[in-house]
Amino acid sequence: MARPRIKDVARRAGVSEKTVSNVINDYAHVSERTRTAVREAIDELGYRVNLAGRHLRRGRTGIIALVVPELDIPYFADLAALIITEAERNAMTVLVHQTREDRRRELAALEGFGSDFADGLILSPLTLTGTDLRDRPGAPPTVLLGERVRPGQADHVAIDNERAAREATVHLLELGRRRIRVVGGREGTEPGTAEVRSAGHRAALEAAGLPWDPAVLLRVENFRALDGALAVRRLLEAGEQPDGLLCLNDQLALGAMRELHDRGLRVPEDVAVVGFDDVEGGRFSVPSLTTVAPDKHAVARVALELLMVRIAERDARTAGAPPRERVVAHRLLVRESTAGAGSRA
Amino acid sequence: MARPRIKDVARRAGVSEKTVSNVINDYAHVSERTRTAVREAIDELGYRVNLAGRHLRRGRTGIIALVVPELDIPYFADLAALIITEAERNAMTVLVHQTREDRRRELAALEGFGSDFADGLILSPLTLTGTDLRDRPGAPPTVLLGERVRPGQADHVAIDNERAAREATVHLLELGRRRIRVVGGREGTEPGTAEVRSAGHRAALEAAGLPWDPAVLLRVENFRALDGALAVRRLLEAGEQPDGLLCLNDQLALGAMRELHDRGLRVPEDVAVVGFDDVEGGRFSVPSLTTVAPDKHAVARVALELLMVRIAERDARTAGAPPRERVVAHRLLVRESTAGAGSRA
DNA sequence: CAGCCGTTGTACATCGATGTAAAAACTCCG
DNA sequence: CGGAGTTTTTACATCGATGTACAACGGCTG
Structure with missing residues (x-):
C-alpha cells in the first residue's frame, strides 16, 4: 500500500496527470466537472502532495x-x-x-x-x-x-539600540542614580549589540556632563539569569556599591535582581534595574522589571x-x-x- | 551564473555524475585520486547539494x-x-x-x-x-x-504525571496544608494532562484520608503567568483562603505568586506554591519556586x-x-x- | 456549415541526485 | 602473460510534480 501519486489519482479520475496537478494548484481553466471528479479521486485515495517532487520542479522549498x-x-x-x-x-x-x-x-x-x-x-x-x-x-x-x-x-x-540604551540610562540618571553598571559585555566578539548599547549609555552620561569609564561594562558568559546573578555577585564581592544596573537583556536583569535580593539589597531603593526585551518573566517578577520593549x-x-x-x-x-x-x-x-x-x- | 549541479562538477573533474555523487556520500570504493579531483572541482565551483533532488530520489527529507x-x-x-x-x-x-x-x-x-x-x-x-x-x-x-x-x-x-502530582501534593500535605487548590484545568478538553495530574492530587488526598472535591481544580484560559494570576485573583475575590497551590506549570505558579504578593499574602508562609516543569524563571524568582522537574x-x-x-x-x-x-x-x-x-x- | 477563437485537456520533457547493473580497470597468481 | 577476482567507474532509469507546447473541443459568427 504505497502512498498514492498523482499518477494514481489521474488514472482513477480518468484524466491526465497534468490535469490533476492543475486542480491541486487551482489553475483557472479546469471545468467544474473534471475539478470535482479529481477532487473525489484525491479524497478516495487519500492523496497528498509530495513536496520533494514539487520542490525539485519548482525550485522553491x-x-x-x-x-x-x-x-x-x-x-x-x-x-x-x-x-x-x-x-x-x-x-x-x-x-x-x-x-x-x-x-x-x-x-x-x-x-x-x-x-x-x-x-x-x-x-x-x-x-x-x-x-x-x-x-x-x-x-x-x-x-x-x-x-x-x-x-x-x-x-x-x-x-535603534543606541537610542534605547540612551533613554534607559537617562531614566536611571533622572532617578538620581550615578553609580550605574552595564551588565552584558561579551568577550572577544565584534562590535555587536553590547557595544552599540554601551555607546548609547555613554552618550547619555556625557550629555549629562558625567564621566564615562569603560570598566562599567560587566562581562558575562551568556545571556541567562545565572550570568546576571554571577556578574552582580562578582561586582559586590569586589566591594562595589552600584545604585543602578542597565542589563542588556531581561534574563540578566532577573538574575541580577535575585542576587541583589539574596544580598539584602532592595530594588529599586538601593539599586534600580533596567532590562531589555520585555519578556513575560519581567512582567510578573517581584519587583516587576523596567525594560526596553522592542516591538x-x-x-x-x-x-x-x-x-x-x-x-x-x-x-x-x-x-x-x-x-x-x-x-x-x-x-x-x-x-x-x-x-x-x-x-x- | 546559475548554481552548479552535479553535472557541472562531473564535467569539470572529468568523471561521471555518479562518481561525484559517490564522493559526496562517502561511498567506499572511490580511489584517492578521483576523490581529491572531485573535491577540488566541488570547491572550485562552489557546488552544494540540492536537497530537493536528493529528497525526491531518497524518499526522505x-x-x-x-x-x-x-x-x-x-x-x-x-x-x-x-x-x-x-x-x-x-x-x-x-x-x-x-x-x-x-x-x-x-x-x-x-x-x-x-x-x-x-x-x-x-x-x-x-x-x-x-x-x-x-x-x-x-x-x-x-x-x-x-x-x-x-x-x-x-x-x-x-x-509519570499522576505520580508526580501525587508527590507534589504529599509535599504540601506534609507542610500541613489542607486547603490546596489545583490551578490549570481547561475547559472542554479530553482527559489530558490536567485530568491525569488531578487524579494524582486526588489520590494523595485520599491516601491521607482527606476528602476530595472537584471544585479545587481552577480553570484557566491558557498556561501563562497571567492566567495563574487571574485564577488566584478570582479565588481570593470569592473569599477563599487557600494555603497551598498546585499549579500545573511554572508559568501559572509564577503568575499566582505575583498575585499573592500583590494581595499581601506571603509565600510560603500563608500559601505554599508548587509548579511543574522547572523553567529558569522559577529558579530565580523571589521566592524561588518548588517544582516538579521532568528530565x-x-x-x-x-x-x-x-x-x-x-x-x-x-x-x-x-x-x-x-x-x-x-x-x-x-x-x-x-x-x-x-x-x-x-x-x- | 466553414472558419475562428477561446477554453480544456494532454504528451512529454524536465528539475537534480542516486540506485542498479554492468562495463572497465586494476591486482594478483600460477 | 592469461585469466580469475576484485575494485573503480559508468550509462541509464528513476523518484513525483509541473511547465511548455500543442491538440481537441465547444461555441459563435457570418
Missing part, C-alpha cells in the same frame, strides 16, 4: 530557516513564535537552528548549511563580522536581526516582509537591490524595578 | 516536524531547544509549528499538513482525542509528548530515539511494531516557595 543563538532564552523564543506565525501567513514553514554561540555554526548558517535547503534565512547573529557577510555566492536571501553587524551587508531589522511583532513582520521581497526578486532574477535597513519601534516600560511600588504594565 | 502549542511558553521553548539539539545529533533538521491551541491545527499536523513534508512528527497535543490518532493512512511516524492521549495509539513519552533531556532523547526507529522501520518496510510507551524520570525540586527560606537549586 517554501521553507525559511531561522537561526537563533538559543531557543530557550525567552526573547528568542518569543521572536521565533512570532516569526513562525508570520511565516505561516506568507505560506512559509520555519525550520529552526540554534548556533549555541558557536561561530562555526553561524557561518554554516550563512552558507545555507552546506545545502540550499531554505528559500531564505533569518539570522540573529552573535559573532559574525562584516566580512563574513560579503561574497556569499549561492547563499539564500538573508535578513539579519538585532545586531547591526555592519551596515550595508544584508537586509537588517532592529530597534517584536514588528520585527517579525518586517523581517518576513524583507525576506519575501528578496525571494521574489531572486525568482524573477531581478538584480538585487542594495541592502535594506529597517528600524522598528521600542519603548521604555517603567515598572517597579525603577519606579518604586507601582502597577504592573 | 531529513526533516522532523515539531508541533507545540506555543513556542513562547518557556517549557515548550526548553523542549524545542533540546529536541533541535538532539535531532541534529541524528542528522535531522527540525521544522517548528505552533498550534496555538487550535484543534484544527493539531489535526492538520497529524495529517502531515496536507503534505508529506516530514519524515517524522513530534507532537505535543492539547486537544486531540484517542480517535483522532487511529487510522491515519500515509501519515508520518509520530511521537506524542506529554499528554497521555489514550494508551496504544502512537509512541508516547512523558513523565527534559530524557524527553528529547527518547522522543528522537523512538522516532528514528519508526523512520527506519518505515524505510525498511518492516511491519510497524505496536505503540511504545516510555516514561522518563522526574523529581520534586523543593525550593523557597514551599520550604521557607532556603538555597536556590
Whole structure:
C-alpha cells in the first residue's frame, strides 16, 4: 500500500496527470466537472502532495530557516513564535537552528548549511563580522536581526539600540542614580549589540556632563539569569556599591535582581534595574522589571516582509537591490524595578 | 551564473555524475585520486547539494516536524531547544509549528499538513482525542509528548504525571496544608494532562484520608503567568483562603505568586506554591519556586530515539511494531516557595 | 456549415541526485 | 602473460510534480 501519486489519482479520475496537478494548484481553466471528479479521486485515495517532487520542479522549498543563538532564552523564543506565525501567513514553514554561540555554526548558517535547503534565512547573529557577510555566492536571501553587524551587508531589522540604551540610562540618571553598571559585555566578539548599547549609555552620561569609564561594562558568559546573578555577585564581592544596573537583556536583569535580593539589597531603593526585551518573566517578577520593549511583532513582520521581497526578486532574477535597513519601534516600560511600588504594565 | 549541479562538477573533474555523487556520500570504493579531483572541482565551483533532488530520489527529507502549542511558553521553548539539539545529533533538521491551541491545527499536523513534508512528527497535543490518532493512512511516524492521549495509539513519552502530582501534593500535605487548590484545568478538553495530574492530587488526598472535591481544580484560559494570576485573583475575590497551590506549570505558579504578593499574602508562609516543569524563571524568582522537574533531556532523547526507529522501520518496510510507551524520570525540586527560606537549586 | 477563437485537456520533457547493473580497470597468481 | 577476482567507474532509469507546447473541443459568427 504505497502512498498514492498523482499518477494514481489521474488514472482513477480518468484524466491526465497534468490535469490533476492543475486542480491541486487551482489553475483557472479546469471545468467544474473534471475539478470535482479529481477532487473525489484525491479524497478516495487519500492523496497528498509530495513536496520533494514539487520542490525539485519548482525550485522553491517554501521553507525559511531561522537561526537563533538559543531557543530557550525567552526573547528568542518569543521572536521565533512570532516569526513562525508570520511565516505561516506568507505560506512559509520555519525550520529552526540554534548556533549555541558557536561561530562555526553561524557561518554554516550563512552558507545555507552546506545545502540550499531554505528559500531564505533569518539570522540573529552573535559573532559574525562584516566580512563574513560579503561574497556569499549561492547563499539564500538573508535578513539579519538585532545586531547591526555592519551596515550595508544584508537586509537588517532592529530597534535603534543606541537610542534605547540612551533613554534607559537617562531614566536611571533622572532617578538620581550615578553609580550605574552595564551588565552584558561579551568577550572577544565584534562590535555587536553590547557595544552599540554601551555607546548609547555613554552618550547619555556625557550629555549629562558625567564621566564615562569603560570598566562599567560587566562581562558575562551568556545571556541567562545565572550570568546576571554571577556578574552582580562578582561586582559586590569586589566591594562595589552600584545604585543602578542597565542589563542588556531581561534574563540578566532577573538574575541580577535575585542576587541583589539574596544580598539584602532592595530594588529599586538601593539599586534600580533596567532590562531589555520585555519578556513575560519581567512582567510578573517581584519587583516587576523596567525594560526596553522592542516591538517584536514588528520585527517579525518586517523581517518576513524583507525576506519575501528578496525571494521574489531572486525568482524573477531581478538584480538585487542594495541592502535594506529597517528600524522598528521600542519603548521604555517603567515598572517597579525603577519606579518604586507601582502597577504592573 | 546559475548554481552548479552535479553535472557541472562531473564535467569539470572529468568523471561521471555518479562518481561525484559517490564522493559526496562517502561511498567506499572511490580511489584517492578521483576523490581529491572531485573535491577540488566541488570547491572550485562552489557546488552544494540540492536537497530537493536528493529528497525526491531518497524518499526522505531529513526533516522532523515539531508541533507545540506555543513556542513562547518557556517549557515548550526548553523542549524545542533540546529536541533541535538532539535531532541534529541524528542528522535531522527540525521544522517548528505552533498550534496555538487550535484543534484544527493539531489535526492538520497529524495529517502531515496536507503534505508529506516530514519524515517524522513530534507532537505535543492539547486537544486531540484517542480517535483522532487511529487510522491515519500515509501519515508520518509520530511521537506524542506529554499528554497521555489514550494508551496504544502512537509512541508516547512523558513523565509519570499522576505520580508526580501525587508527590507534589504529599509535599504540601506534609507542610500541613489542607486547603490546596489545583490551578490549570481547561475547559472542554479530553482527559489530558490536567485530568491525569488531578487524579494524582486526588489520590494523595485520599491516601491521607482527606476528602476530595472537584471544585479545587481552577480553570484557566491558557498556561501563562497571567492566567495563574487571574485564577488566584478570582479565588481570593470569592473569599477563599487557600494555603497551598498546585499549579500545573511554572508559568501559572509564577503568575499566582505575583498575585499573592500583590494581595499581601506571603509565600510560603500563608500559601505554599508548587509548579511543574522547572523553567529558569522559577529558579530565580523571589521566592524561588518548588517544582516538579521532568528530565527534559530524557524527553528529547527518547522522543528522537523512538522516532528514528519508526523512520527506519518505515524505510525498511518492516511491519510497524505496536505503540511504545516510555516514561522518563522526574523529581520534586523543593525550593523557597514551599520550604521557607532556603538555597536556590 | 466553414472558419475562428477561446477554453480544456494532454504528451512529454524536465528539475537534480542516486540506485542498479554492468562495463572497465586494476591486482594478483600460477 | 592469461585469466580469475576484485575494485573503480559508468550509462541509464528513476523518484513525483509541473511547465511548455500543442491538440481537441465547444461555441459563435457570418
